[in-house]
Amino acid sequence: MSSSSNATPYRFRIYYESPATQFLQIEARIPAPGEHLLLRLPVWRPGRYELANYAKYVRDFRAYDANGKPLNVKKYIKDGWYIDTSTVDEVLVQYDFYANRLDAGGCWLDEEQLYINFVNCILFSEEALDVPYEISLEVPPDYEIACALPLKNKTLYARNYYHLIDSPMIASATLKRNFYQVGQYTFYVWIQGNWTPDWHELLRNFEGFTKAQLDMMGEFPFEEYHFLIQIVPYRFYHGVEHTESTVVVLGPSEAMDTADMYDELLGICSHELFHVWNVCRIRPKELFPYDLTKExxxxxxxxxxxxxxxxxxxxxxxSGVWKYNQYLRELNKYIKRHFENYGRYHRSLVEASVDLWLDGYSEVTPGRKVSIYAKGALVALILDFLIRKHSNGKASLDDVMRKMWHRFGKPFEKGYSLRDFKNIVAEVAGNPLEQFFADCVEGVVPLEKYIEPLMEEVGISFMTNYLNKGTELFNFQIQQREGKLLVSAIVPDSNASRHLRLNDELIAVNGKRTETIEQLQQLIGAQTVAHLIVSRQGYLKEVQLEADPVVSFKEYFLQLKNNLSQEQQKRLLAWLHQ
Ligand SMILES: [Zn+2]
Incomplete structure:
Protein backbone atom coordinates (compact mmCIF):
# COMPACT_ATOMS: atom_id res chain seq x y z
CA MET A 1 0.00 0.00 0.00
CA SER A 2 2.14 2.88 -1.25
CA SER A 3 0.93 6.42 -0.99
CA SER A 4 0.67 8.55 -4.07
CA SER A 5 1.08 11.99 -2.56
CA ASN A 6 0.86 13.68 -5.96
CA ALA A 7 -2.78 12.75 -6.34
CA THR A 8 -5.35 15.46 -5.64
CA PRO A 9 -6.72 14.83 -2.15
CA TYR A 10 -10.33 14.04 -1.34
CA ARG A 11 -11.30 17.11 0.72
CA PHE A 12 -14.08 16.80 3.28
CA ARG A 13 -15.72 19.36 5.52
CA ILE A 14 -17.77 18.23 8.52
CA TYR A 15 -20.08 20.66 10.28
CA TYR A 16 -23.41 20.68 12.09
CA GLU A 17 -26.19 23.09 12.85
CA SER A 18 -27.88 21.54 15.85
CA PRO A 19 -26.24 18.88 18.02
CA ALA A 20 -29.68 17.91 19.35
CA THR A 21 -30.62 16.42 15.96
CA GLN A 22 -27.44 14.32 15.93
CA PHE A 23 -27.14 14.92 12.19
CA LEU A 24 -23.73 15.84 10.76
CA GLN A 25 -23.52 17.74 7.50
CA ILE A 26 -20.76 16.35 5.34
CA GLU A 27 -19.47 18.04 2.21
CA ALA A 28 -16.73 16.75 -0.09
CA ARG A 29 -14.79 17.97 -3.13
CA ILE A 30 -13.75 14.94 -5.11
CA PRO A 31 -11.84 14.71 -8.41
CA ALA A 32 -13.88 13.02 -11.13
CA PRO A 33 -11.59 11.83 -13.92
CA GLY A 34 -14.09 9.55 -15.69
CA GLU A 35 -17.60 9.54 -17.17
CA HIS A 36 -19.03 8.55 -13.84
CA LEU A 37 -17.92 8.09 -10.27
CA LEU A 38 -19.03 5.44 -7.81
CA LEU A 39 -18.67 6.67 -4.23
CA ARG A 40 -19.19 4.12 -1.49
CA LEU A 41 -19.30 3.63 2.27
CA PRO A 42 -17.85 0.51 3.93
CA VAL A 43 -20.25 -2.34 4.71
CA TRP A 44 -18.14 -3.33 7.75
CA ARG A 45 -15.24 -1.98 9.75
CA PRO A 46 -11.91 -3.56 10.73
CA GLY A 47 -12.21 -4.95 14.26
CA ARG A 48 -15.86 -5.95 13.89
CA TYR A 49 -16.37 -8.94 11.65
CA GLU A 50 -20.04 -8.54 10.82
CA LEU A 51 -21.95 -6.40 8.32
CA ALA A 52 -22.81 -2.91 9.54
CA ASN A 53 -23.91 -1.23 6.28
CA TYR A 54 -23.04 2.33 7.24
CA ALA A 55 -24.86 3.75 4.21
CA LYS A 56 -28.10 3.37 6.18
CA TYR A 57 -27.14 6.35 8.34
CA VAL A 58 -26.94 8.65 5.30
CA ARG A 59 -29.78 11.00 4.36
CA ASP A 60 -30.16 13.31 1.36
CA PHE A 61 -27.16 12.45 -0.79
CA ARG A 62 -26.64 15.13 -3.49
CA ALA A 63 -23.93 16.03 -6.03
CA TYR A 64 -23.22 19.34 -7.84
CA ASP A 65 -20.88 20.78 -10.43
CA ALA A 66 -18.65 23.87 -9.84
CA ASN A 67 -21.56 26.20 -10.56
CA GLY A 68 -23.88 24.54 -8.10
CA LYS A 69 -25.85 22.72 -10.81
CA PRO A 70 -27.15 19.33 -9.58
CA LEU A 71 -25.59 16.22 -11.13
CA ASN A 72 -27.45 13.02 -11.77
CA VAL A 73 -27.05 10.53 -8.85
CA LYS A 74 -28.29 6.94 -9.18
CA LYS A 75 -28.54 4.12 -6.65
CA TYR A 76 -27.86 0.65 -8.04
CA ILE A 77 -26.27 -0.86 -4.94
CA LYS A 78 -27.14 -0.35 -1.27
CA ASP A 79 -23.81 1.09 -0.16
CA GLY A 80 -22.88 3.34 -3.07
CA TRP A 81 -23.92 6.29 -5.22
CA TYR A 82 -23.25 6.54 -8.99
CA ILE A 83 -22.67 10.14 -10.07
CA ASP A 84 -22.78 11.22 -13.71
CA THR A 85 -19.51 13.13 -14.08
CA SER A 86 -19.38 13.31 -17.88
CA THR A 87 -19.45 17.13 -17.80
CA VAL A 88 -17.13 17.84 -14.84
CA ASP A 89 -13.60 17.26 -13.49
CA GLU A 90 -14.61 17.58 -9.87
CA VAL A 91 -17.82 17.03 -7.95
CA LEU A 92 -19.18 18.63 -4.84
CA VAL A 93 -21.01 16.07 -2.75
CA GLN A 94 -23.24 16.75 0.23
CA TYR A 95 -25.03 14.41 2.61
CA ASP A 96 -26.34 14.22 6.15
CA PHE A 97 -25.04 11.55 8.51
CA TYR A 98 -26.86 10.35 11.62
CA ALA A 99 -24.27 10.30 14.45
CA ASN A 100 -26.03 8.60 17.32
CA ARG A 101 -24.10 5.44 18.20
CA LEU A 102 -21.77 5.88 21.14
CA ASP A 103 -19.87 2.60 20.97
CA ALA A 104 -16.17 2.19 20.29
CA GLY A 105 -16.72 1.99 16.53
CA GLY A 106 -19.55 4.50 16.04
CA CYS A 107 -20.19 8.24 15.63
CA TRP A 108 -21.82 10.49 18.20
CA LEU A 109 -22.81 14.13 18.31
CA ASP A 110 -24.19 16.02 21.30
CA GLU A 111 -23.72 19.34 23.08
CA GLU A 112 -20.51 18.07 24.74
CA GLN A 113 -18.62 16.43 21.92
CA LEU A 114 -18.24 15.36 18.32
CA TYR A 115 -16.93 11.79 18.09
CA ILE A 116 -16.22 10.19 14.71
CA ASN A 117 -15.03 6.87 13.37
CA PHE A 118 -14.41 7.94 9.78
CA VAL A 119 -15.05 4.39 8.54
CA ASN A 120 -18.75 5.04 9.25
CA CYS A 121 -19.22 8.20 7.27
CA ILE A 122 -16.43 9.12 4.83
CA LEU A 123 -16.80 8.06 1.19
CA PHE A 124 -14.28 6.19 -0.89
CA SER A 125 -13.87 5.21 -4.51
CA GLU A 126 -12.40 1.75 -5.10
CA GLU A 127 -10.14 3.25 -7.78
CA ALA A 128 -8.76 5.88 -5.42
CA LEU A 129 -8.16 4.23 -2.04
CA ASP A 130 -4.62 5.57 -2.18
CA VAL A 131 -5.36 9.29 -2.51
CA PRO A 132 -4.69 11.53 0.52
CA TYR A 133 -7.67 12.69 2.57
CA GLU A 134 -8.15 16.06 4.26
CA ILE A 135 -10.93 16.41 6.81
CA SER A 136 -11.73 19.87 8.10
CA LEU A 137 -13.83 19.97 11.25
CA GLU A 138 -16.08 22.91 12.03
CA VAL A 139 -16.35 22.66 15.79
CA PRO A 140 -16.59 25.34 18.50
CA PRO A 141 -13.33 27.29 19.01
CA ASP A 142 -12.70 25.90 22.50
CA TYR A 143 -12.83 22.27 21.28
CA GLU A 144 -9.64 20.23 21.49
CA ILE A 145 -9.17 17.34 19.04
CA ALA A 146 -7.90 13.91 20.06
CA CYS A 147 -6.77 11.87 17.06
CA ALA A 148 -3.67 10.02 15.85
CA LEU A 149 -3.74 11.87 12.50
CA PRO A 150 -1.59 14.96 11.84
CA LEU A 151 -3.67 18.03 12.66
CA LYS A 152 -3.39 21.65 11.54
CA ASN A 153 -6.01 24.37 12.05
CA LYS A 154 -8.71 21.80 12.82
CA THR A 155 -7.94 19.90 9.62
CA LEU A 156 -6.84 16.26 9.79
CA TYR A 157 -4.50 14.84 7.14
CA ALA A 158 -4.45 11.16 6.18
CA ARG A 159 -2.07 9.45 3.73
CA ASN A 160 -4.89 7.43 2.20
CA TYR A 161 -8.32 6.00 2.97
CA TYR A 162 -7.02 3.15 5.15
CA HIS A 163 -4.98 5.60 7.22
CA LEU A 164 -8.06 7.79 7.70
CA ILE A 165 -10.41 5.02 8.82
CA ASP A 166 -7.76 3.68 11.19
CA SER A 167 -7.77 7.00 13.08
CA PRO A 168 -10.93 7.80 15.07
CA MET A 169 -11.26 11.21 16.71
CA ILE A 170 -12.96 12.97 19.60
CA ALA A 171 -13.45 16.76 19.62
CA SER A 172 -14.65 18.38 22.82
CA ALA A 173 -14.03 21.25 25.22
CA THR A 174 -14.00 18.86 28.18
CA LEU A 175 -11.38 16.35 27.03
CA LYS A 176 -8.83 15.45 29.69
CA ARG A 177 -5.35 14.53 28.50
CA ASN A 178 -2.20 13.08 29.97
CA PHE A 179 0.76 11.10 28.68
CA TYR A 180 3.57 8.75 29.61
CA GLN A 181 6.72 7.57 27.90
CA VAL A 182 8.24 4.15 27.52
CA GLY A 183 11.64 4.28 25.82
CA GLN A 184 11.41 6.64 22.87
CA TYR A 185 7.65 6.14 22.49
CA THR A 186 4.94 8.49 23.78
CA PHE A 187 1.50 7.24 24.84
CA TYR A 188 -1.36 9.73 25.23
CA VAL A 189 -4.37 9.00 27.40
CA TRP A 190 -7.50 11.05 26.58
CA ILE A 191 -10.63 10.83 28.68
CA GLN A 192 -14.03 12.16 27.64
CA GLY A 193 -16.87 11.93 30.12
CA ASN A 194 -17.66 12.26 33.74
CA TRP A 195 -14.61 10.69 35.38
CA THR A 196 -11.26 12.03 36.50
CA PRO A 197 -8.88 9.23 37.37
CA ASP A 198 -6.09 9.21 39.89
CA TRP A 199 -3.71 10.13 37.08
CA HIS A 200 -0.58 9.15 38.96
CA GLU A 201 -1.89 5.63 39.55
CA LEU A 202 -3.37 5.29 36.06
CA LEU A 203 -0.20 6.38 34.26
CA ARG A 204 1.90 4.08 36.44
CA ASN A 205 -0.37 1.11 35.62
CA PHE A 206 -0.54 1.92 31.89
CA GLU A 207 3.21 2.27 31.81
CA GLY A 208 3.42 -1.16 33.47
CA PHE A 209 1.47 -3.10 30.85
CA THR A 210 2.98 -1.08 27.99
CA LYS A 211 6.49 -1.92 29.17
CA ALA A 212 5.60 -5.61 29.52
CA GLN A 213 4.38 -5.61 25.89
CA LEU A 214 7.47 -3.82 24.59
CA ASP A 215 9.71 -6.16 26.59
CA MET A 216 8.08 -9.13 24.90
CA MET A 217 7.83 -7.78 21.35
CA GLY A 218 11.11 -5.83 21.41
CA GLU A 219 9.85 -2.69 19.67
CA PHE A 220 6.80 -0.54 19.05
CA PRO A 221 5.97 0.11 15.40
CA PHE A 222 5.14 3.83 15.88
CA GLU A 223 6.44 6.88 17.73
CA GLU A 224 3.12 7.73 19.35
CA TYR A 225 -0.06 6.05 20.44
CA HIS A 226 -3.39 7.43 21.70
CA PHE A 227 -5.88 5.85 24.10
CA LEU A 228 -9.24 7.58 23.44
CA ILE A 229 -11.43 6.69 26.42
CA GLN A 230 -15.16 7.50 26.54
CA ILE A 231 -16.76 7.19 29.96
CA VAL A 232 -20.57 6.92 29.78
CA PRO A 233 -23.18 7.10 32.57
CA TYR A 234 -24.62 3.62 31.93
CA ARG A 235 -23.17 0.09 31.96
CA PHE A 236 -21.07 -0.36 28.84
CA TYR A 237 -17.91 -2.21 27.79
CA HIS A 238 -16.42 -1.94 24.32
CA GLY A 239 -13.04 -1.34 22.73
CA VAL A 240 -11.79 -1.14 19.18
CA GLU A 241 -8.19 -1.47 18.08
CA HIS A 242 -6.31 0.75 15.64
CA THR A 243 -2.70 0.96 14.56
CA GLU A 244 -1.84 4.18 16.36
CA SER A 245 -4.79 4.52 18.72
CA THR A 246 -7.75 2.80 20.31
CA VAL A 247 -11.23 3.80 21.39
CA VAL A 248 -12.56 2.35 24.63
CA VAL A 249 -16.10 3.02 25.87
CA LEU A 250 -16.80 2.11 29.50
CA GLY A 251 -19.42 2.81 32.11
CA PRO A 252 -21.15 3.54 34.38
CA SER A 253 -19.05 6.58 35.23
CA GLU A 254 -19.98 6.52 38.94
CA ALA A 255 -18.42 3.03 39.26
CA MET A 256 -15.13 3.87 37.54
CA ASP A 257 -13.26 4.19 40.85
CA THR A 258 -14.31 0.71 42.01
CA ALA A 259 -11.63 -1.97 41.77
CA ASP A 260 -13.76 -4.02 39.35
CA MET A 261 -14.31 -1.27 36.79
CA TYR A 262 -10.77 0.01 37.09
CA ASP A 263 -9.47 -3.51 36.40
CA GLU A 264 -11.80 -3.68 33.39
CA LEU A 265 -10.30 -0.44 32.09
CA LEU A 266 -6.76 -1.78 32.51
CA GLY A 267 -7.71 -5.12 30.93
CA ILE A 268 -9.36 -3.64 27.86
CA CYS A 269 -6.61 -1.04 27.30
CA SER A 270 -3.90 -3.69 27.53
CA HIS A 271 -5.87 -5.89 25.11
CA GLU A 272 -6.28 -3.07 22.56
CA LEU A 273 -2.61 -2.07 22.78
CA PHE A 274 -1.50 -5.64 21.99
CA HIS A 275 -3.69 -5.49 18.87
CA VAL A 276 -1.20 -2.95 17.46
CA TRP A 277 1.00 -5.97 16.79
CA ASN A 278 -1.61 -8.70 16.61
CA VAL A 279 -4.09 -7.86 13.83
CA CYS A 280 -3.26 -4.25 12.96
CA ARG A 281 0.13 -5.44 11.67
CA ILE A 282 0.26 -9.24 12.03
CA ARG A 283 -2.90 -9.71 9.98
CA PRO A 284 -4.79 -12.71 8.56
CA LYS A 285 -4.08 -12.85 4.82
CA GLU A 286 -7.80 -12.68 4.07
CA LEU A 287 -7.78 -9.16 5.57
CA PHE A 288 -4.76 -7.97 3.61
CA PRO A 289 -5.78 -5.45 2.41
CA TYR A 290 -9.24 -4.91 3.89
CA ASP A 291 -12.02 -5.29 1.33
CA LEU A 292 -14.66 -2.97 2.75
CA THR A 293 -17.32 -3.86 0.17
CA LYS A 294 -18.10 -7.38 1.38
CA GLU A 295 -17.57 -10.06 4.04
CA SER A 319 4.17 -6.21 35.00
CA GLY A 320 3.04 -6.54 38.62
CA VAL A 321 0.02 -4.27 38.09
CA TRP A 322 -2.20 -7.24 39.01
CA LYS A 323 -1.73 -9.86 41.71
CA TYR A 324 -2.54 -13.56 41.34
CA ASN A 325 -6.12 -13.18 42.54
CA GLN A 326 -6.89 -10.39 40.05
CA TYR A 327 -5.40 -12.37 37.18
CA LEU A 328 -7.22 -15.58 38.13
CA ARG A 329 -10.48 -13.68 38.48
CA GLU A 330 -10.15 -12.46 34.86
CA LEU A 331 -9.12 -15.90 33.61
CA ASN A 332 -12.15 -17.34 35.40
CA LYS A 333 -14.41 -15.00 33.44
CA TYR A 334 -13.28 -16.76 30.25
CA ILE A 335 -13.68 -20.15 31.95
CA LYS A 336 -17.24 -19.29 32.95
CA ARG A 337 -18.18 -17.85 29.55
CA HIS A 338 -16.86 -20.87 27.72
CA PHE A 339 -17.81 -23.79 29.94
CA GLU A 340 -21.25 -22.54 30.91
CA ASN A 341 -22.30 -22.34 27.25
CA TYR A 342 -23.69 -25.35 25.41
CA GLY A 343 -22.43 -23.93 22.15
CA ARG A 344 -19.06 -25.43 23.03
CA TYR A 345 -20.35 -28.86 22.00
CA HIS A 346 -21.49 -27.64 18.60
CA ARG A 347 -19.06 -25.16 17.13
CA SER A 348 -15.29 -25.13 16.55
CA LEU A 349 -13.16 -22.00 16.74
CA VAL A 350 -12.53 -22.03 13.00
CA GLU A 351 -16.26 -22.24 12.28
CA ALA A 352 -16.97 -19.55 14.88
CA SER A 353 -14.46 -17.26 13.17
CA VAL A 354 -16.14 -17.55 9.78
CA ASP A 355 -19.66 -17.46 11.19
CA LEU A 356 -19.11 -14.21 13.08
CA TRP A 357 -20.23 -12.71 9.79
CA LEU A 358 -23.50 -14.60 10.16
CA ASP A 359 -24.15 -14.64 13.90
CA GLY A 360 -22.73 -11.29 14.81
CA TYR A 361 -21.76 -10.71 18.41
CA SER A 362 -24.95 -11.72 20.21
CA GLU A 363 -26.60 -15.11 20.60
CA VAL A 364 -29.46 -15.65 18.18
CA THR A 365 -29.85 -19.44 18.28
CA PRO A 366 -29.34 -21.05 21.71
CA GLY A 367 -26.33 -23.34 21.97
CA ARG A 368 -25.08 -22.46 18.49
CA LYS A 369 -22.04 -20.26 19.15
CA VAL A 370 -18.68 -20.29 20.83
CA SER A 371 -16.70 -17.14 21.45
CA ILE A 372 -13.41 -16.56 19.63
CA TYR A 373 -12.59 -14.36 22.64
CA ALA A 374 -13.38 -16.72 25.54
CA LYS A 375 -12.60 -20.08 23.93
CA GLY A 376 -9.83 -18.38 21.96
CA ALA A 377 -8.16 -17.12 25.17
CA LEU A 378 -8.37 -20.57 26.80
CA VAL A 379 -6.97 -22.22 23.68
CA ALA A 380 -4.12 -19.68 23.69
CA LEU A 381 -3.44 -20.64 27.33
CA ILE A 382 -3.40 -24.33 26.39
CA LEU A 383 -1.10 -23.67 23.45
CA ASP A 384 1.29 -21.63 25.62
CA PHE A 385 1.49 -24.51 28.15
CA LEU A 386 1.93 -27.15 25.43
CA ILE A 387 4.81 -25.22 23.87
CA ARG A 388 6.48 -24.84 27.27
CA LYS A 389 6.06 -28.57 27.90
CA HIS A 390 7.35 -29.71 24.50
CA SER A 391 10.34 -27.39 24.64
CA ASN A 392 11.19 -28.29 28.26
CA GLY A 393 10.46 -24.75 29.34
CA LYS A 394 12.80 -23.17 26.77
CA ALA A 395 10.11 -21.66 24.55
CA SER A 396 6.57 -20.31 24.88
CA LEU A 397 3.78 -18.62 22.94
CA ASP A 398 5.87 -15.43 23.32
CA ASP A 399 8.32 -16.89 20.79
CA VAL A 400 5.47 -17.67 18.39
CA MET A 401 4.22 -14.09 18.53
CA ARG A 402 7.72 -12.67 18.04
CA LYS A 403 8.23 -14.89 14.98
CA MET A 404 4.81 -13.87 13.67
CA TRP A 405 5.87 -10.24 14.09
CA HIS A 406 9.19 -10.64 12.28
CA ARG A 407 7.70 -12.69 9.45
CA PHE A 408 4.29 -11.09 8.91
CA GLY A 409 3.95 -7.89 10.95
CA LYS A 410 7.14 -5.89 10.75
CA PRO A 411 7.59 -6.27 6.98
CA PHE A 412 3.84 -5.55 6.53
CA GLU A 413 3.78 -6.96 3.02
CA LYS A 414 1.47 -9.91 3.39
CA GLY A 415 -0.86 -11.55 5.85
CA TYR A 416 -0.59 -15.00 7.43
CA SER A 417 -2.69 -18.12 6.88
CA LEU A 418 -3.75 -20.72 9.43
CA ARG A 419 -1.04 -22.94 7.88
CA ASP A 420 1.59 -20.21 8.47
CA PHE A 421 0.59 -19.97 12.12
CA LYS A 422 0.74 -23.75 12.55
CA ASN A 423 4.19 -23.82 10.92
CA ILE A 424 5.55 -21.24 13.35
CA VAL A 425 4.07 -23.15 16.31
CA ALA A 426 5.75 -26.33 15.02
CA GLU A 427 9.10 -24.52 14.70
CA VAL A 428 8.91 -23.09 18.21
CA ALA A 429 7.52 -26.15 19.98
CA GLY A 430 9.62 -28.63 18.01
CA ASN A 431 6.37 -30.51 17.45
CA PRO A 432 3.45 -29.73 15.09
CA LEU A 433 0.88 -30.24 17.90
CA GLU A 434 -1.51 -31.67 15.30
CA GLN A 435 -3.79 -33.24 17.88
CA PHE A 436 -4.15 -29.92 19.70
CA PHE A 437 -5.17 -28.08 16.52
CA ALA A 438 -7.58 -30.87 15.52
CA ASP A 439 -9.18 -30.99 19.00
CA CYS A 440 -9.18 -27.37 20.15
CA VAL A 441 -9.09 -25.22 17.01
CA GLU A 442 -10.80 -27.29 14.32
CA GLY A 443 -12.80 -29.58 16.61
CA VAL A 444 -15.12 -29.48 19.59
CA VAL A 445 -13.22 -31.75 21.98
CA PRO A 446 -13.99 -30.54 25.54
CA LEU A 447 -11.16 -28.28 26.72
CA GLU A 448 -11.15 -29.93 30.19
CA LYS A 449 -9.07 -32.68 28.64
CA TYR A 450 -6.25 -30.18 28.18
CA ILE A 451 -6.83 -27.56 30.84
CA GLU A 452 -7.10 -29.87 33.83
CA PRO A 453 -3.71 -31.64 33.50
CA LEU A 454 -1.87 -28.59 32.16
CA MET A 455 -2.97 -26.24 34.96
CA GLU A 456 -2.08 -28.92 37.50
CA GLU A 457 1.54 -28.42 36.41
CA VAL A 458 1.50 -24.91 37.89
CA GLY A 459 -0.54 -25.84 40.96
CA ILE A 460 -3.89 -24.56 39.70
CA SER A 461 -6.94 -26.82 40.01
CA PHE A 462 -9.73 -26.92 37.46
CA MET A 463 -12.87 -27.08 39.63
CA THR A 464 -16.52 -27.79 38.97
CA ASN A 465 -19.45 -27.39 41.34
CA TYR A 466 -23.00 -28.49 40.80
CA LEU A 467 -25.40 -25.60 41.03
CA ASN A 468 -28.52 -26.50 42.94
CA LYS A 469 -29.92 -23.30 44.33
CA GLY A 470 -33.47 -24.26 43.32
CA THR A 471 -34.61 -24.42 39.73
CA GLU A 472 -31.34 -26.10 38.70
CA LEU A 473 -32.73 -29.32 40.22
CA PHE A 474 -35.32 -29.13 37.44
CA ASN A 475 -32.67 -28.25 34.83
CA PHE A 476 -33.66 -24.70 34.08
CA GLN A 477 -32.53 -21.29 35.30
CA ILE A 478 -34.31 -18.02 35.92
CA GLN A 479 -33.23 -14.40 35.60
CA GLN A 480 -34.99 -11.40 37.02
CA ARG A 481 -35.42 -8.73 34.35
CA GLU A 482 -37.60 -5.64 34.61
CA GLY A 483 -39.44 -7.09 37.58
CA LYS A 484 -40.19 -10.38 35.83
CA LEU A 485 -38.83 -13.85 36.50
CA LEU A 486 -37.86 -15.18 33.08
CA VAL A 487 -36.57 -18.59 32.02
CA SER A 488 -32.99 -17.81 30.96
CA ALA A 489 -31.44 -21.25 30.38
CA ILE A 490 -32.70 -24.79 29.85
CA VAL A 491 -30.55 -27.92 29.76
CA PRO A 492 -30.88 -29.47 26.27
CA ASP A 493 -32.74 -32.82 26.20
CA SER A 494 -33.88 -32.47 29.82
CA ASN A 495 -37.43 -32.80 31.10
CA ALA A 496 -37.61 -29.01 31.30
CA SER A 497 -36.65 -28.68 27.64
CA ARG A 498 -39.84 -30.51 26.68
CA HIS A 499 -42.11 -28.16 28.64
CA LEU A 500 -40.49 -24.77 29.06
CA ARG A 501 -39.39 -22.20 26.55
CA LEU A 502 -36.73 -19.48 26.89
CA ASN A 503 -38.29 -16.23 28.14
CA ASP A 504 -41.36 -17.91 29.65
CA GLU A 505 -42.37 -15.75 32.63
CA LEU A 506 -42.73 -17.62 35.89
CA ILE A 507 -45.94 -16.57 37.67
CA ALA A 508 -46.56 -19.18 40.39
CA VAL A 509 -44.92 -22.26 41.88
CA ASN A 510 -46.83 -24.97 43.73
CA GLY A 511 -49.90 -22.79 44.05
CA LYS A 512 -48.14 -19.66 45.28
CA ARG A 513 -47.37 -16.46 43.43
CA THR A 514 -43.63 -15.84 43.06
CA GLU A 515 -42.14 -12.42 42.57
CA THR A 516 -38.50 -12.76 43.54
CA ILE A 517 -35.77 -15.30 42.94
CA GLU A 518 -35.51 -15.83 46.72
CA GLN A 519 -39.23 -16.71 46.97
CA LEU A 520 -38.86 -19.01 44.02
CA GLN A 521 -35.92 -20.84 45.56
CA GLN A 522 -37.85 -21.33 48.80
CA LEU A 523 -40.89 -22.67 47.00
CA ILE A 524 -39.09 -24.96 44.62
CA GLY A 525 -35.98 -26.03 46.55
CA ALA A 526 -35.93 -29.58 47.96
CA GLN A 527 -39.17 -30.47 46.14
CA THR A 528 -39.26 -33.43 43.80
CA VAL A 529 -42.18 -32.12 41.76
CA ALA A 530 -42.90 -28.54 40.76
CA HIS A 531 -46.23 -27.24 39.51
CA LEU A 532 -45.52 -24.09 37.58
CA ILE A 533 -47.72 -21.47 36.03
CA VAL A 534 -45.93 -19.55 33.32
CA SER A 535 -47.00 -16.79 31.02
CA ARG A 536 -45.98 -17.44 27.43
CA GLN A 537 -46.67 -14.60 25.02
CA GLY A 538 -49.50 -13.51 27.30
CA TYR A 539 -51.19 -16.94 27.63
CA LEU A 540 -51.08 -18.73 30.96
CA LYS A 541 -49.81 -22.29 30.85
CA GLU A 542 -49.55 -24.96 33.53
CA VAL A 543 -46.42 -27.07 33.62
CA GLN A 544 -45.58 -30.00 35.89
CA LEU A 545 -41.91 -30.89 36.21
CA GLU A 546 -40.19 -33.66 38.08
CA ALA A 547 -36.74 -33.06 39.50
CA ASP A 548 -34.14 -34.60 37.21
CA PRO A 549 -31.93 -37.22 38.84
CA VAL A 550 -28.93 -35.72 37.06
CA VAL A 551 -28.39 -32.00 37.55
CA SER A 552 -26.45 -30.57 34.63
CA PHE A 553 -25.87 -26.98 35.69
CA LYS A 554 -22.33 -26.61 36.91
CA GLU A 555 -20.03 -23.74 37.63
CA TYR A 556 -16.45 -23.99 36.47
CA PHE A 557 -13.44 -22.17 37.85
CA LEU A 558 -9.70 -22.31 38.40
CA GLN A 559 -8.24 -22.20 41.90
CA LEU A 560 -4.64 -21.78 43.00
CA LYS A 561 -3.65 -24.52 45.44
CA ASN A 562 -2.19 -23.73 48.85
CA ASN A 563 0.86 -25.92 48.83
CA LEU A 564 2.76 -25.99 45.57
CA SER A 565 5.65 -28.32 44.92
CA GLN A 566 8.95 -26.68 43.98
CA GLU A 567 8.46 -27.74 40.36
CA GLN A 568 4.93 -26.27 40.27
CA GLN A 569 6.19 -23.04 41.80
CA LYS A 570 9.03 -22.78 39.30
CA ARG A 571 6.69 -23.26 36.35
CA LEU A 572 4.12 -20.83 37.75
CA LEU A 573 6.75 -18.12 38.13
CA ALA A 574 8.15 -18.77 34.65
CA TRP A 575 4.67 -18.48 33.14
CA LEU A 576 3.74 -15.28 34.97
CA HIS A 577 7.29 -13.83 34.91
CA GLN A 578 7.15 -13.07 38.63
ZN1 LIG B 1 -9.87 -7.48 20.46
Missing amino acids: CYFPTGFVVEGITSYYGDLFLIR
Missing part, protein backbone atom coordinates in the same frame (compact mmCIF):
# COMPACT_ATOMS: atom_id res chain seq x y z
CA CYS A 296 -13.92 -11.16 4.47
CA TYR A 297 -13.97 -14.70 5.87
CA PHE A 298 -10.91 -15.84 7.82
CA PRO A 299 -10.37 -18.94 10.00
CA THR A 300 -7.90 -17.40 12.46
CA GLY A 301 -10.21 -15.41 14.75
CA PHE A 302 -8.71 -17.32 17.70
CA VAL A 303 -5.28 -15.83 16.86
CA VAL A 304 -6.71 -12.32 16.42
CA GLU A 305 -8.99 -12.19 19.48
CA GLY A 306 -8.11 -15.27 21.54
CA ILE A 307 -4.38 -14.68 21.75
CA THR A 308 -4.94 -10.94 22.28
CA SER A 309 -7.40 -11.60 25.12
CA TYR A 310 -4.99 -14.07 26.71
CA TYR A 311 -2.05 -11.65 26.56
CA GLY A 312 -4.03 -8.53 27.49
CA ASP A 313 -4.49 -9.91 31.00
CA LEU A 314 -1.16 -11.72 31.18
CA PHE A 315 0.75 -8.44 30.67
CA LEU A 316 -1.01 -7.01 33.72
CA ILE A 317 0.28 -9.74 36.02
CA ARG A 318 3.69 -9.92 34.34
